[in-house]
Amino acid sequence: MDNAIKKILVVEDDADLRNILIDGLKPLNYQIIPAEDGQRAVELLLDQKPDLVLLDLLLPKLDGFKVLERIRQYPDKAIAATKVIVLSNLWSDKDILRAQALKVDDYFVKANTNLEDVFKKVKAVLSAPPALK
Amino acid sequence: MPETNPQNQNNYQPNQYHARRSFSVFWPNILKLLNFILNFFSLKQTKQFWGIVYDSVSKQPLDPVIVKLLYIDGREVETCVTDIAGRYGFLARPGKFKIHARKTNYLFPSKYALGDTDGIYENLYHGEFFKLTEDYEVVAPNIPMDPAAADWNQKAKQTVVKKYPYLKYLFKALVSIFFWFGFILDGVLIFKTFPRIPEVLYIVAAVYILILFLSTSLPDNRLWGRVKTKIILAPGEYLFLELRDAKFREISFGKTAVKEDGKFLLRSNKGRYLLLVGKAGMNKNPTVLASLKVAIGSQGVFNSTIVIN
Numbered sequence: 001m002d003n004a005i006k007k008i009l010v011v012e013d014d015a016d017l018r019n020i021l022i023d024g025l026k027p028l029n030y031q032i033i034p035a036e037d038g039q040r041a042v043e044l045l046l047d048q049k050p051d052l053v054l055l056d057l058l059l060p061k062l063d064g065f066k067v068l069e070r071i072r073q074y075p076d077k078a079i080a081a082t083k084v085i086v087l088s089n090l091w092s093d094k095d096i097l098r099a100q101a102l103k104v105d106d107y108f109v110k111a112n113t114n115l116e117d118v119f120k121k122v123k124a125v126l127s128a129p130p131a132l133k
Numbered sequence: 134m135p136e137t138n139p140q141n142q143n144n145y146q147p148n149q150y151h152a153r154r155s156f157s158v159f160w161p162n163i164l165k166l167l168n169f170i171l172n173f174f175s176l177k178q179t180k181q182f183w184g185i186v187y188d189s190v191s192k193q194p195l196d197p198v199i200v201k202l203l204y205i206d207g208r209e210v211e212t213c214v215t216d217i218a219g220r221y222g223f224l225a226r227p228g229k230f231k232i233h234a235r236k237t238n239y240l241f242p243s244k245y246a247l248g249d250t251d252g253i254y255e256n257l258y259h260g261e262f263f264k265l266t267e268d269y270e271v272v273a274p275n276i277p278m279d280p281a282a283a284d285w286n287q288k289a290k291q292t293v294v295k296k297y298p299y300l301k302y303l304f305k306a307l308v309s310i311f312f313w314f315g316f317i318l319d320g321v322l323i324f325k326t327f328p329r330i331p332e333v334l335y336i337v338a339a340v341y342i343l344i345l346f347l348s349t350s351l352p353d354n355r356l357w358g359r360v361k362t363k364i365i366l367a368p369g370e371y372l373f374l375e376l377r378d379a380k381f382r383e384i385s386f387g388k389t390a391v392k393e394d395g396k397f398l399l400r401s402n403k404g405r406y407l408l409l410v411g412k413a414g415m416n417k418n419p420t421v422l423a424s425l426k427v428a429i430g431s432q433g434v435f436n437s438t439i440v441i442n
Contacts (some may be wrong), residue, residue: 012284017199049159060286089197109386111220112376112386113219117388
């Protein structure tokens, strides 16, 4: 059983919301890696190899969809299979379909979500057995 | 998406109970229509379903803003995040409260938009305490925030959602001018044709009088919905409502707890949804008791009466 502390990359450009997410995840005993834009998220993803990415979609420099595409197309299979939960205020069918096509583990609409539900989901995804590669 | 979310892993027993919209929807719908007409002619400022947090300079809605409803001693009652249209709202019990809004690169309370209106938005809030006397009143004033620095998110969002509050204001002003012009013209024509006044002028005058009467006497739309049920809940249990998209059923588009008296406040964008009615409680997995197909209109609120039996 893997007892290493799991890493979560929190990608959110709004500092206040990012801090709330970090404060909510810290008590769950994860290592939190914050990123304020999409470009930084990709750099940290390759450098830190997080177990899960909590991803906003409207992001400076590189939007969340492009970050997702880079993750899924990465040659290293472990990185390409990184678990991703989207937390965005975009909620059109087009956006959801696009995220689903990029195999996100869940999609939460910020305004309609109790953040406790997001934290529960993070916990559930990280405690699920890894997919066969 | 895999079904691993506890939120999505409700014990689904939709056949345990039957949910339907109350049949007594005739009057609320008529009321909604009449209030819409009066609001269209700027004859009545109808109560808002949602408050909007907006940029006091550009008048564009802000998101994500963390809006907190606080007791007078600073304890938190409820927190919500505004949607892409800047909307938020609370349903609160009697007491003394204040609201706090927080967003990166923005300051609250506003120093630019003072007073109760800024010409575009009404019922402005600036951080003052307020008292609620009725049980579960809707709390949704409009909240201006002042830009403190350039905000990338706000600029980028305008490619997704761009509001034109000044155009809306101009349109309403023009409609109002035409309304009052018609009223005065009818009066002048009645005066000029007296005593052989054509019938049509009487009818027009009667319609105007009726509209003006309604503008002062018609009650407001109901801002909240209500659940009527005989389901007995254990201590600590509560009912909840959740909207799932009709296509993407695993994604939650709105969730709210039903208050003790059955009232709820549930928002979402215009569209067709599957409404789940369930119960939850401390350390208990949520259980879905019933489901119902519903549609939400352009006002972005689901405020019907749901009967569960």
